[in-house]
Amino acid sequence: MFDVGKIAVIGGGSWATAIAKIIVSHTHHIGWYIRRDDRIDDFRRLGHNPAYLTSVRFNIDEINFSSDINRIVEGYDTLVFVTPSPYLKNHLRRLRTRIKDKFIVTAIKGIVPDENLCCSEYFHQVYDVPLENLACIGGPSHAEEVAMERLSYLTVGCSDHDKAKAFTEVLANTFIKTKTSTDVLGIEYASVLKNVYAIAAGICYGLNYGDNFQAVLMSNAVQEMARFLKTIHPIDRNIIDSVYLGDLLVTGYSNFSRNRTFGTMIGKGYSVKSAQIEMEMIAEGYFGTKCMKEINRRLHVNMPILDAVYNILYERISPQIEIKLLTDSFR
Known part of the structure; x- marks a missing residue:
């Protein structure tokens, strides 16, 4: 069985917060890249995201925050990208660390502007990430309902079934049902x-x-x-x-x-x-x-x-x- 290793979330919005809630409840540790240091400071002080899904509480001791995307990428094996698609390229421009050997999961429901590529296509064509190391999260899943722990169904798409299956096990819990698919695009x-x-x-x-x-x-x-x-x-x-x-x-x-x-x-x-x-x-x-x-x-x-x-x-x-x-x- 594929080992997803240490998992980091890239992005600080509502869907990123909901996914972080799911993952950290399973792993009890995540890396979390949030662009703004003031948001990170408020998050640590309040115990919740200061801007999105503020009712979701976190154990701050289980989170390694950083506004340095390179530090997070270097330290983690699986990277879950949950940034708005129009901003993805700007975040990635700061990268000085290779990601082709990482397991990349996109939870971005959008196209990369100017390139007119889905996120998996973009990672594959621009950053040489092999298709078998690319996965996506799909399905009807409003962040607000996930935060309220209302029953939701997620599908993990990946051309490598074992990798998709391994990541579904990270997401599955009492209110998240999961399945796999090979239809990433x-x-x-x-x-x-x-x-x-x-x-x-x-x-x-x-x-x-x-x-x-x-x-x-x-x-x-x-x-x-x-x-x-x-x-x-x-x-x-x-x-x-x-x-x-x-x-x-x-x-x-x-x-x-x-x-x-x-x-x-x-x-x-x-x-x-x-x-x-x-x-x-x-x-x-x-x-x-x-x-x-x-x-x-x-x-x-x-x-x-x-x-x-x-x-x-x-x-x-x-x-x-x-x-x-x-x-x-x-x-």
């Missing part, structure tokens, strides 16, 4: 697209479309997702598995969803800028929409929902007009 692209579709759901909610239409929107979204995944990574997969459909549904319907909240504000008339300022949190789907649109320019998959969200966010087309055109394409 499918999981990552699905996690990007579900954010786009959640923005669409939010826009429609902001425009006062009802539950009946939301159901039609989600059923068309899963079909659109299936078409894209079949084109970009044509393997045998069941699109109704929780890591695909389940993640889409929870992100499209839940009030915890940042992307749905962002879309709702757009539907109610906020500009992109004003919605981002008021939210004070990253809606990954905003960046993911542009990246997926650019990727699809070479694939030519029929993706009317993606196109509609892109037109609203980036071409400034009226949400009322764009969604009306979208409704006419549904059956």
Whole structure:
């Protein structure tokens, strides 16, 4: 059985905090890279993340904090990256330590901007991390519900089944059920697209479309997702598995969803800028929409929902007009 060794979390947001809570309860020690020293100082003083999921308490003696990413990378075997995708490159630019021999787990539900690559593709192509050393975490899993220890289901994707299995054992507990998959790319692209579709759901909610239409929107979204995944990574997969459909549904319907909240504000008339300022949190789907649109320019998959969200966010087309055109394409 593969030994995951010493585990470190890279990132200081809500999902990073939730994952750290899960891991440290199993290992009783983690490294934790958080960019800001003042946040680390407050974390040590308060016993909880001062900015995210503040109700989650930690035993500080079990955590090795550092704002130096190289120090954390040097000292740990498994690195769990949980930074917003737009900031990943900036964090990695500080690296002076090789990571190709580390076991890299991405819990980032986004595309690396400018590169238009999923995180595993980015680590493989830019940092020469072998595919068998790359894993991802997917599934319907709001950080807030994990923090409240509500039952959640996570899937660990990795081309090496033994490594995926070993990491699921770190995550599994009384409120986290786990399974494995070899579909790393499918999981990552699905996690990007579900954010786009959640923005669409939010826009429609902001425009006062009802539950009946939301159901039609989600059923068309899963079909659109299936078409894209079949084109970009044509393997045998069941699109109704929780890591695909389940993640889409929870992100499209839940009030915890940042992307749905962002879309709702757009539907109610906020500009992109004003919605981002008021939210004070990253809606990954905003960046993911542009990246997926650019990727699809070479694939030519029929993706009317993606196109509609892109037109609203980036071409400034009226949400009322764009969604009306979208409704006419549904059956």
